[in-house]
Amino acid sequence: MGLELTKEEKEMLDGKHGKATRKAIEIITTLGEIYGAERLIPVSSVQIAGVSYHNLGEAGLEYLSEMAEDGRTRVLTTLNPAGMDLSEWKKHGISEDFAENQQRVVDAFKKMGVITTCTCTPYLIGNLPHYGEHIAWAESSAVCFSNSVIGALTNREGGPSALASALTGKTAEYGMHLQKNRVAQVKYEIKTELNDNDDYGLLGYVIGVRTGKTIPYITGINHATTEQLKSFSASVATYGGVAIFHMEGITPNRTPIPEKIEVVTRDDLNGARTELDDEGAEIDFISVGCPHASIKEIATVAEMLDGKQVTAGKTVWITTAKPTKDLAIMMGFYDTIEKAGAFLVADACCAVAPLEGRFTGLMTDSAKACFYARGKNKFKTEIRSVEECIKEAVS
Amino acid sequence: MQGRKIFKGKIMGEALVTGEDISFYGGCDPETGEIVEKGHHLEGKSVSGKILVFPTGKGSTVGSYVLYALKKAEKAPLAIINRITDPVVAVGCIISEIPAVDKIEIEKIKTGQKVEVDADNGVVSIVE
Numbered sequence: 001m002g003l004e005l006t007k008e009e010k011e012m013l014d015g016k017h018g019k020a021t022r023k024a025i026e027i028i029t030t031l032g033e034i035y036g037a038e039r040l041i042p043v044s045s046v047q048i049a050g051v052s053y054h055n056l057g058e059a060g061l062e063y064l065s066e067m068a069e070d071g072r073t074r075v076l077t078t079l080n081p082a083g084m085d086l087s088e089w090k091k092h093g094i095s096e097d098f099a100e101n102q103q104r105v106v107d108a109f110k111k112m113g114v115i116t117t118c119t120c121t122p123y124l125i126g127n128l129p130h131y132g133e134h135i136a137w138a139e140s141s142a143v144c145f146s147n148s149v150i151g152a153l154t155n156r157e158g159g160p161s162a163l164a165s166a167l168t169g170k171t172a173e174y175g176m177h178l179q180k181n182r183v184a185q186v187k188y189e190i191k192t193e194l195n196d197n198d199d200y201g202l203l204g205y206v207i208g209v210r211t212g213k214t215i216p217y218i219t220g221i222n223h224a225t226t227e228q229l230k231s232f233s234a235s236v237a238t239y240g241g242v243a244i245f246h247m248e249g250i251t252p253n254r255t256p257i258p259e260k261i262e263v264v265t266r267d268d269l270n271g272a273r274t275e276l277d278d279e280g281a282e283i284d285f286i287s288v289g290c291p292h293a294s295i296k297e298i299a300t301v302a303e304m305l306d307g308k309q310v311t312a313g314k315t316v317w318i319t320t321a322k323p324t325k326d327l328a329i330m331m332g333f334y335d336t337i338e339k340a341g342a343f344l345v346a347d348a349c350c351a352v353a354p355l356e357g358r359f360t361g362l363m364t365d366s367a368k369a370c371f372y373a374r375g376k377n378k379f380k381t382e383i384r385s386v387e388e389c390i391k392e393a394v395s
Numbered sequence: 396m397q398g399r400k401i402f403k404g405k406i407m408g409e410a411l412v413t414g415e416d417i418s419f420y421g422g423c424d425p426e427t428g429e430i431v432e433k434g435h436h437l438e439g440k441s442v443s444g445k446i447l448v449f450p451t452g453k454g455s456t457v458g459s460y461v462l463y464a465l466k467k468a469e470k471a472p473l474a475i476i477n478r479i480t481d482p483v484v485a486v487g488c489i490i491s492e493i494p495a496v497d498k499i500e501i502e503k504i505k506t507g508q509k510v511e512v513d514a515d516n517g518v519v520s521i522v523e
Contacts (some may be wrong), residue, residue: 023489023490026489027486027489027490030401030402030485030486030489031482031485031486033399034401034480034482034485034497049456050456050457050460055420055455055457056457056460057425057460057464058464059425059460059461059463059464059467059468060457060460060463060464062463062467063460063463063490138456157456158456158457158459158482158483158486159456159457159459159460160456160459160460160486160490161456161482161486
């Protein structure tokens with residue numbers, strides 16, 4: 001069969017739309033050929049990862065600057081978290097050097113027309129596709145959320161391939177863009193009540209570890225909040241590489257119900273907690289907001305911190321998107337949180353900020369945050385409910 | 396050997412072969428080209444200036460930028476030959492303009508052999 005290109009796509013390949021567009025379409029057509037796509041399809045929304053200077057380094061920045069010379073976005077494009085709060089970085093202990101380089105990364109994206117709200121939850125702040133819409137998103141948790149909870153269609157893009165889609169408005173039609181690849185493969189019967197974000201994170205861990213990239217069909221959950229589903233998406237994508245799940249009565253995609261059955265009990269969740277709790281963790285860092293906290297979560301945290309004081313020697317980061325932080329400022333939540341000695345940090349998170357060596361033990365409500373804190377920052381971790389995290393902060 | 400073009404170019408050089416997958420992000424020093432992954436078959440060896448032969452890539456998508464960094468530092472491999480190229484390496488080769496071919500029986504190539512890569516036609520030849 002092979003990949004068939006339209007006249008416009010061929011022109012892009014010939015360089016008629018500029019250098020950056022040419023490089024971008026080369027990336028997309030090559031991926032299409034590798035995965036046996038027959039055509040490219042338009043996308044209406046892009047989410048780019050690879051924003052923190054901590055991960056990109058000078059070479060990544062150089063590539064982005066080169067693309068920004070004549071590359072311009074063709075569709076709504078938002079950004080993943082950066083390595084710092086772009087306005088309040090100083091008080092969070094970020095160095096001048098890092099801040100300058102991070103700003104250069106964000107400026108390169110801005111020049112291309114990217115909306116530079118740095119968040120892993122674009123769907124909470126205005127980049128919200130609808131059911132059945134083809135999109136090209138990086139950020140594994142947002143990919144999983146959009147495929148599963150929203151019912152949009154996207155592969156797990158990387159930073160450069162997502163940028164390529166932004167500059168061309170196209171992606172190759174393969175993988176998650178085809179209905180046949182979105183069908184559930186294993187049924188999971190959940191035999192326990194799930195309560196807080198941490199429970200959903202633990203469930204994501206259990207399912208992710210047990211089945212890897214196979215697609216789960218989950219039953220036994222009668223109600224879940226957006227926040228709980230975002231926690232679950234992040235965890236199951238981190239520990240299993242899962243791009244889509246089905247949850248009976250909650251997610252909108254249609255699928256035949258698989259015959260293969262797995263059961264998840266409270267014992268399994270407890271086992272996952274034991275895995276994510278490091279022995280001898282001395283907690284000096286508490287972080288809530290992985291994925292980025294919603295305004296509802298921030299309101300809850302503010303209420304818990306009202307009139308309290310964070311204990312000396314402990315640092316608290318509540319991480320969120322800039323528009324949500326602005327809303328929190330407007331509502332007075334920001335003042336309450338900061339008065340208590342905690343930080344409401346926009347644009348960044350504990351997984352991508354340069355934090356190695358600054359802390360030793362992280363307590364969080366996020367199973368995903370545990371993974372990155374351990375691997376990249378060498379912290380010991382404990383996973384608890386938001387309430388327990390805040391209790392730990394002020395105890 | 397007939398394979399598939401991933402990124403164009405024609406070049407000859409010395410093969411560096413491993414049967415283990417490579418993660419460029421975290422696994423390869425972006426400034427020197429040295430493989431730094433603990434316990435990797437190529438640990439301590441440099442990919443710089445070699446025809447790098449490995450089964451497939453693994454690890455973070457930031458790995459694409461490591462290949463780009465190597466190219467900028469003039470420490471990139473001359474070409475890449477894979478059994479099957481993963482998206483991270485494919486994108487890395489495209490943005491760094493490193494010739495690459497996949498769908499090759501990499502077992503037939505030995506470290507130190509002189510190999511010609513004609514990526515435009517997807518052909519790999521062992522010269523000596």
